[in-house]
Amino acid sequence: MADTPLIELTDVVKSFGPVNVLKGVNLKAFAGKVTALVGDNGAGKSTLIKGLAGVQPYDGGTVRFEGEEVHLHSPRDASSLGIEVVYQDLALCDNLDIVQNMFLGREETVGGVFDEGQMEREASETLRSLSVRTVKSVRQKVSSLSGGQRQTVAIARSVLKKAKLVILDEPTAALGVAQTEQVLNLVRRLADQGVAVIIISHNLQDVFKVADYISVLYLGTMVASIPKDQTTSDDVVGYITGSKTYDGVNV
Amino acid sequence: MTPTPASPPPTEDTTNLPAEGGFIGSGQEGGLGDQVRAYFQRVRHGDMGALPAIGGLVVLVILFSVLSQTMLGQQFFLTERNFANLLTQAASLVMLAMALVFVILLGEIDLSAGVTAGVALSAFVVLTKPDGVNMNWVLALLIAILVGVAIGTFNGFFVSRVGIPSFVVTLGLFIGLQGVTLIVLGDGGVFRIQIPEFLAIQNANLPIWAGWTMLGVILLVSFGMSMWDRRLRTRAGVPNRTIALVWAKLAVIALAGGFVVAVLSSNRSSSVKVIEGVPIVVPIVLVILWIGTFVLDRTKFGRYIYAIGGNAEAARRSGVKVITIRWIAFIVCSVLAVVAGVFSASKVGSINAGFGTDTVLSGVAAAVVGGVSLFGGRGRLMHAAIGALVIAVIANGLGLLNLPAGVNYIVTGGVLVLAATVDAVSRVRAGGSLIRT
Ligand SMILES: Nc1ncnc2c1ncn2[C@@H]1O[C@H](COP(=O)(O)OP(=O)(O)OP(=O)(O)O)[C@@H](O)[C@H]1O
């Protein structure tokens, strides 16, 4: 690759007691590109990204961000670098509205008191920049939103934070056809804005639709990292299940 | 499965273009009519707030005035004297319910709130005893507040740091602190408080002019805050609600507040000694209500309390210091509980070793009746205050009717269940879920 990756994981390990969940994983993600992380249930995908988020720090290995080695011990470490995660179990507060959720943890204040107008404007602008049309009002409670709309809010939240790396854990898992389409478009637009995106998905059709690179995790080991157009769905299925081994060069 | 997607690649999707007409509103647009319609829509969707409690309050007031007239042949309930009396009777419960809101919003509970006041107030009486330490009462009051801080710190530590359920920690303290009060006071009966300033809180009134000034200040502050909000919104270029709503709000405050101050400004004494004016406790409660609401609505601490109550894990992942916020909320609760104890001791003029042992559940009931959710994340201080008024009206009204004390408990319990049912049913009807809303 000509570009240096925005983020590069080398030999990352993580275990829970005696269980080695990540056994020396390598992963790269590039600015403006979508990297799909695939693998069977329990392969360690969520564990891998929880480490990147600083929620569950790795036991070992190195993480380079923009070429520099970094340590991710807390969510604050990650977000100060510009790493944002949209979790599988959408981390939104149902009792708060869209603006409040998007700004949670980084509210705009004037003399310690909220500047609701400013927050509302930035939230609307962000949603508009992502061409979100399905949301009626930014002051709706999140509890009143559909799955796709909630996903949209969660993604918009990371855009608002000017994230450099956005990680999405199964963003389309619970969505219908139309909403999946919308979210995938959103993911693509995110990358087009220059953000590095890592997306976890079990749906290979979605993966091939949106990804630039595909990385396959198998039982805690990265068995393949390939540009999308140099592989096929059948091959990827083989790597995921362990019935095929990739012998080409990893990205 | 083929790698070629069936639909055109997303990069060529036309939704990439800026969304014209893809307008996202803020619920602030439109005239008075739109706003009123939007409000009723929210209510229909189960967002009733304190509406049932306010309705209940109105019904109870009508009921008791009719019952007083028919059963006793005379109006004892709807009188200036009883109105003032009701406010001072309710003050302590209002304060306690407001204190509890800070932890209930987190989805926690503080069963020790009542006895916390017991310990703090027993420290106060021991310190101010004329034939004992004889400390300056302001200093002693400060120490009583610090006792609250200490107990809140203890609760907060075990709940947020150690991770013990608040029900258990505060139940432990509920039992233990009764013992502390007992030891501090000895079981020597009733301890009178004879500090005139302390007793004045609940037994003296503002001069008439001060009552009206108070109303003026409330109107001014309310107007100022509305205008400040509008200025910030205008500066940010987002729509403002129609200004008519500001005038409507001010008109309601002026009319309702004006009525209350006018009633309290007339002489309510049955003897030659004139008793008139707004009880001193009223502005104290209003100031604390205002500050508390300000903090909950407009500062990070308040927002994070709601966020933790809604989804603690989401808050944590957003970088909210969940442990610290929980901890501080318990301290706030304990301190305000001590203030509630001060009101109650000032009203009665004495305390005994059982002080505060029977109040906390009424405080919780008040909050729930007012529409504060025990699951956390939903409710306001104002709701708790209104809920407390409902419970105080029941006690006051039934007391006037000379009904046995047992009836009070039964009715209060019934109202609590009724309030919870109204809330749950409205939510289910609106298609929401019974839990975690
Ligand atoms: N906190 C934990 N304690 C113990 N084991 C854990 C913990 N978290 C994850 N694991 C184990 O690590 C393994 C990988 O889990 P992980 O959630 O990362 O898988 P995944 O690839 O995200 O799976 P899925 O596709 O089902 O989401 C699983 O076997 C899981 O049981």
Ligand SMILES: [Mg+2]
């Ligand atoms: Mg997972």
